[in-house]
Amino acid sequence: MEILRYAAFSADPAGGNPAGVVLDATGLSDAEMQRLAAEVGYSETAFLVPDGDGHFKVRYFSPKAEVPFCGHATIASAAAYAERHGPRILHLETRAGLVEVSTKMHADGTTTATLISVEPRTKPVSASDLAALLEALRWTSGDLDATLPPRIAFAGAWHPIVAAASRQRLANLDYNMAALASLMAQRGWTTINLVHRESALVFHARNPFPPGGVVEDPATGAAAAALGGYLRELGLVTPPATVTVHQGQDMGRPSLLTVNIPAQPRTGIAVTGAAVALT
Known part of the structure; x- marks a missing residue:
């Protein structure tokens, strides 16, 4: 092996x-x-x-x-x-x-x-869960982008999608790891997909991943697919659309994810990226 x-x-x-x-x-x-x-x-x-x-x-x-x-x-x-x-x-x-x-x-x-991906879907996040999530992240409701409502999104794993109103808010990641890990374990969330929309089809993302024993994921394909499904379901892009997601810059491992969103509802989201062997 x-x-x-x-x-x-x-x-x-x-x-x-x-x-x-x-x-x-x-x-x-x-x-x-x-x-x-x-x-x-x-x-x-x-x-x-x-x-x-x-x-x-x-x-x-x-x-x-x-x-x-x-x-x-x-x-x-x-x-x-x-x-x-x-x-x-x-x-x-x-x-x-x-x-x-x-x-x-x-x-x-x-x-x-x-x-x-498998068929994506979204569901609302309850007010109490959102409050607990923001508290664990050390964010406030004023940090959120009102044009991108919080949702729980799925394309193989469940991820809350929470949009920051500014790139600076996204860059300053200092969350309560124990509190977030506990909440995620209770709810079955895999990572938290924190995003900032730079332009119509360009996003920046960070993904806290305490259930995996790491502070942050530098590139999260499952979350990118879930984001694509979220954008289509909520009418936040006009499909077919190609979305670029930048992730990992803030932790020194820049990553590029290309998300192709088909027009047909309930169809899988395509996520493309390069890969290279590590020695």
Whole structure:
């Protein structure tokens, strides 16, 4: 068994979100996968079990717990597979549902991958949950962008989407980790997707991730897909639309996520990014 290490959503090893990848995890127990993910120490490690003709069963583990779906580890897994076996469409049976991911190998040596999420959806966030979330973040209602209402969004995992009125508010991330971790555990939230809208189709994002044992995720593909579904469902973009998400700059690991939002309602969101091997 080989544990590969890739940074997703960047062509530069100094950027993006590192992920562990095991392309053949056949026979590994849940406890063994959890132990290996903790040893790797990245926010997630993907464990793939081949199921024939480009089909895989996939499990994702953070250092502390299993998550139903992880976008950056999916991008990393597809790139790792393509660099060993050639680009093709992979069909990944995740705990959140079937995710299709394709890869391209470019003339400059860059490998990119595009995942198609499960059907996205959103639901309201209660006033009490929003108050508790803002308190844990050490934000106030005055920090919010009124044009982007808070929602709980899903495209494989649940993420509250909370929009900051200014880039400065987003840059100043100093939250109560214990309080946020407790709230997220109670509600089943994977990360908190904090965003700022720079322009109609350009966003900046930060994703606190205390359930995974890390302060912040430098690139969160599942949250980007959830954001795409949120924007379409609430009529905040005119689909088909391509949204650019910048993440990781404030923590020194710049990442670039491209989110393609189809016009058809209830269809999956496409999230594209580069991936590069880490030595």
